[in-house]
Structure formats: structure tokens, C-alpha cells
Amino acid sequence: MIPTARPAPPVTTGTGCAPCHHGEILQGVFLDADGRRCAGLVTLPMAGPGSSAEFVRHPGTAPEVITVVPADRTKAAQAAVLAVAECAERTGLPPCGGELRISCDIPVGLGMGSSTSDVIATVRAVADAYGLRLAPETVARLAVRAELACDPLMSDGRPVLFAQREGRVLEVLGPALPPLVVVGCTLGGGAPVDTLALPVREAADADIRDFELLRTLLRRAVATGDAQLLGEVATASARRGQQVLGHPEFDALTAVAQRVGAAGVQIAHSGAVAGVLFDAAAPGLRHRVRSCLRALDAHGIPAARAFTTFTTLKEILNGPAHRGGDRPAGPDTARRPARLPAL
Numbered sequence: 236m237i238p239t240a241r242p243a244p245p246v247t248t249g250t251g252c253a254p255c256h257h258g259e260i261l262q263g264v265f266l267d268a269d270g271r272r273c274a275g276l277v278t279l280p281m282a283g284p285g286s287s288a289e290f291v292r293h294p295g296t297a298p299e300v301i302t303v304v305p306a307d308r309t310k311a312a313q314a315a316v317l318a319v320a321e322c323a324e325r326t327g328l329p330p331c332g333g334e335l336r337i338s339c340d341i342p343v344g345l346g347m348g349s350s351t352s353d354v355i356a357t358v359r360a361v362a363d364a365y366g367l368r369l370a371p372e373t374v375a376r377l378a379v380r381a382e383l384a385c386d387p388l389m390s391d392g393r394p395v396l397f398a399q400r401e402g403r404v405l406e407v408l409g410p411a412l413p414p415l416v417v418v419g420c421t422l423g424g425g426a427p428v429d430t431l432a433l434p435v436r437e438a439a440d441a442d443i444r445d446f447e448l449l450r451t452l453l454r455r456a457v458a459t460g461d462a463q464l465l466g467e468v469a470t471a472s473a474r475r476g477q478q479v480l481g482h483p484e485f486d487a488l489t490a491v492a493q494r495v496g497a498a499g500v501q502i503a504h505s506g507a508v509a510g511v512l513f514d515a516a517a518p519g520l521r522h523r524v525r526s527c528l529r530a531l532d533a534h535g536i537p538a539a540r541a542f543t544t545f546t547t548l549k550e551i552l553n554g555p556a557h558r559g560g561d562r563p564a565g566p567d568t569a570r571r572p573a574r575l576p577a578l
Contacts, residue, residue, distance in 0.1 A: 247291060247292045247294070248364055249289070249292075249359075249360045249362065249365070250287065250290075250363055251290075251355070251356045251357065251359025251362070251363055252356050252359065253286050253351070253354075253356040253359065253388050253389070254280065254283075254352065255284045255341045255348050255349065255388070256278035256279055256281055256386060256388065257279040257280075257281040257347060257417065257419060257503075257508060257542075258279060258346050258501055258503030258506065258510065259277060259279065259476075260279050261449055261468060261472045262276040262472055262476065262504045263438070263442070263449070263472065263475070264438040264442065265396060265443070265447060265450055266443065267398070267405055268405075272438065273400075274399060275396050275397060275399070276386075276387075276396070276397055276399055277394055277395065277396055277397070277408065277453065278348070278387060278397075279412075279510065279544075280392045280394075280412075281347070283542070284342075285352055285356070286337060286349070286353045286356040287337070287338045287356055288311070288335060289336045289360055290360040290361045290363070290364045291334045292332075292364050292365075293331055293332050294329070294331045296331050296333070297332055298319050298320065299316055301316055301319075301332055301333060301334075302332075302333070302334045304334075304335070304337070308335075308337050308353055310350050310353065310354055310381050311353040311354055311356075311381075312335065313381045314353075314357045314358050314382075315333070315361055317358075317377045317381055318358045318361035319331070319332075321362075321369070322365035322367050323365070325365070325367060326366065333361075333364070335357060335360070337356065337357065344426075344427025344428065345421065345425065345427065345506040345508040346428065346506015346507065347503065350382055351378060351382065352388055354378045354381050354382055355378055355385075355388050355389050358374050359374070371389040371390060372404075374389040375389055375404075378402060379400065379402035385402060386399060392411070393408075393411070394407075394409055394457055395407050408453060408454050408457045408458075409454075411457075411544070413456060413457065413462040413465055413514070413515075413544070414460070414462065414514070414515035414544060414545050415462055415513065415544045416514075416515050416541070416542075417510040417513070417541065417542055417543065417544070418511040418528065418531070418538055419509070419510045419538065419542070420488075420508075420509050420531055420536050420539055421507050421508055421509070421536075421539055422484045422488070422507045422508075423482055424507075425507050427506070428503075434479060436478070436479065449471055452464060452468050456468060462498050462512070462514035462516070463498045463499075463514055465499070466512045468499075469500065469501040469512060470492075472501075473485070473501055473504075474489075485502075488500055488509060488531075488534075488536060491511065491530040491531060491536075494530060496517065496519075497511045497512055497513050497523070497527065498513060498517075500512060508539075511527050515543060515545070
């Protein structure tokens, strides 16, 4: 007699992860396809730090009973409840509670998307526990419901103009940013920024025109791989952000960037992290980066990290280890961070 195959046990444990970003390249108010005004932003992707989550379903328990470790991840807990309802409806399984464990190595309060990273990792872990993989659009929708506004960390590094309060992509700017080397630093002593306490300024018609011009220029920079133009857009956006943030070191930061021949600067519009942007193809890049580090130190601006948008910093500064195996930069090239001592 042929034995009857037993059904595979249901998946009850899932894992998920999400990256962080290094603040914004552009942020403002833009027009969507229907001409409606939308708050939007373009973030600077950064590989390395991120959040990971594990979710264990507890069938038979109430779906709102989610145990979270660490216990202060309230936005992630809300995301888990929302994701359970979404996944249960898609699979036909009854919704249930569970246990969520989060690990995050992103600095909190600097504007690097730590809460969104937690939320996206959670949604992906819950989906995995139900045997699902949710589309980025669905992840974004759940993330906005969980934390009211989110960053486009579910877009897997593509440069997009993202409506953070609505969880939708206004425009895909291209497959990848121009090759950049970023010297990251912190302003304001690295103190967290309370975004809810920041004044809200209504965008006038002239502001919308300025933001749309910057959007057009950034689109061109991505399409042509023009790092210098991207730096100009980022600097203009960062300067507008100072009307609200008012970092006292901002003028010194832009002066350093100009002195060392950088393409520009970018800041987190909701935090203290900032970056000096270099064209990866600029001549004398190693000297420029070292000069930047010395100048930042002289102004009391602590450099925290150095990374690129497309390859390792060591290869950029010292040349590839295997010249016969060079490969062009592209959207599928691994993005790996480098620590400052590598300089």
C-alpha cells in the first residue's frame, strides 16, 4: 500500500529585514499626476545598518495581542497587527497574535529612517510567517497606517520621489543614482530632532515652482549620471530645510564642501545626519576626501561614516583589486559601506 503523503506543517515563523537611508537628497511639496499638491521626498540610500525582525504566529490568540521585544517599538507593534489582518485575509487563515522580535543597529533620531526600517522589517516578517511576499505598494500602505508617514525603504534602493504621508511613489527617477562618495557627519552634536515640534510652513505657489524645478533637475541628473548636478539639487534642498531646522553648522558645512571640490551637501530634513557628496569620478578623489575630513574636524563637525552609492570606498580610492575583472557601476552592483579608518 502506498503511504498517504502528509501535508506540510503550516509556516508559523517568519523573518524580514529593511535598510536605512542617510537623510534626503530632495524634500518639499510637489504635484502628482493629477496636479494635486503632495509632500514628497527623495532619500539617499545607504547599505549596511538596518532592522531585522522575526515574527512567530500564535494560532488561537487574539490578533491584537502582539508581544514585542524591545517593548518600546510601538510603531512596529501596530504594523504587525495591520500586517496580520492583511495576510490573514489574503491566505484565508484566521488572524492571530504572536511574538515580534526586532534588532536594529540604526541610530535613532538622526533622520536615517530607523522607525520605518523597523516597520518594514516587521511587515515582511509577518508576511513571511504567512508564506507571503507583499508588493512594495502594499508594504508602503501598511507602513503609513502604522506610523502616519514613512520613508521609501521598500523601494530597494531605486531613486524615487515618494509621497511619505500617502505611501505612494510619485515618480521613479531611474534605476540608480549617479556614482557618489559620501562623507557622512552629524550636526547639532547629533541631538535627535523632534519632528512633531517643528513649525509647519504652508507651501506657496512660488515654493511649488521651485520644488518642481529641483525635481526636473534631479530627474536629469539621474538620467545622465551627473553627480555635480545632483549635488547642486541636494544643496538647494538642504538650504531650504534650514528655514525650519536652522543647524548652526550649515554654513560651515557648505563652505567645506565648496573648498574641497565636492558636488554638494545633503541633510536629513527630519534629523541631524548630513553628508558631503563627491563625484566618484572626480580627479584626486582621495585627496579631496581627506581634506574634507580635516576641514570638518577643524569646524567641530564630527565625521561618522563614509560610503558610496554603488561600490566599495576602498575600490574608489585605491583602485579595484582585480583590474581585469572591473565591472561598470549599475543598479545591481552591491552597495557596501566602508568605515572611516579605511580612508
